[in-house]
Amino acid sequence: MSYWDDEMTAEVSRLEALPSRLRLKVATKVLAWTVRTLDPPIGHPAASSFVGDGLERAESAVARGQGVVDGVDEMMPRFNALFEDMAEPRGAQFLSAVLLLFAQFGSELPARVVVNLLSDSYEGALYRATSAAITIEIERSTPRAIEVIEYQKDAIEAAVREAQG
Numbered sequence: 207m208s209y210w211d212d213e214m215t216a217e218v219s220r221l222e223a224l225p226s227r228l229r230l231k232v233a234t235k236v237l238a239w240t241v242r243t244l245d246p247p248i249g250h251p252a253a254s255s256f257v258g259d260g261l262e263r264a265e266s267a268v269a270r271g272q273g274v275v276d277g278v279d280e281m282m283p284r285f286n287a288l289f290e291d292m293a294e295p296r297g298a299q300f301l302s303a304v305l306l307l308f309a310q311f312g313s314e315l316p317a318r319v320v321v322n323l324l325s326d327s328y329e330g331a332l333y334r335a336t337s338a339a340i341t342i343e344i345e346r347s348t349p350r351a352i353e354v355i356e357y358q359k360d361a362i363e364a365a366v367r368e369a370q371g
Contacts, residue, residue: 209345210328213355214321217362222317226273228365230307233320234264235361237303240327240354244334253297256284260304274315278308299330328354 221229238261241248248254260281267275285305292298303326309319328351332340335350345351 208342209351210325210355212342214324214358217359218317218321220362220366221320224317224365224369226314227268227271228369229317229320230264230273230275230315231268231368232361232365233307233315233323234261234268236324236358237261237300237307237327238265239357239361240331241300244331246334248297248300250288250292250297253288253292253301256281256288257300257304260307264307273313274310275307278305278310281305281308296330296333299326299333302326303330324358328358 221232224232241257241261248257260275263277264275282305285301288301289298292301303323306319306323306326309315331354332345332348332351335348336344338344
């Protein structure tokens with residue numbers, strides 16, 4: 207996604223500078239908002255349940271000040287079953303994004319994982335917002351694409367301010 211890459215490149219170093227708990231907060235906040243503002247919402251019941259369960263666990267971890275979400279051993283088999291049988295067009299990005307919430311290396315949620323999650327969230331929202339072939343011009347002219355990018359930037363900015371005290 208060229209437009210997203212262009213707009214979000216500067217944000218990567220800001221994510222890298224954040225502690226894991228704030229990276230998780232950004233990832234969870236962005237994904238939750240993106241999913242909850244989808245039009246149309248995720249219609250596949252099992253996919254909707256998977257996304258909802260993943261977000262609930264992540265939001266609980268954020269509320270406890272954790273930097274990672276436990277439960278990948280439970281979520282991975284659900285993801286694999288759903289991903290292979292995903293009947294809903296333009297839904298796979300959200301499944302992948304939820305699974306990324308559970309990615310951890312030791313006690314850290316790496317910045318590169320959060321970048322991938324933000325990209326998946328953006329792509330999923332973009333694909334639902336237009337049926338046109340995706341080009342940078344289409345991305346720049348799609349209000350939902352612009353809205354998602356702005357929300358992502360705002361979430362990162364809020365986390366940076368929180369880190370600074």
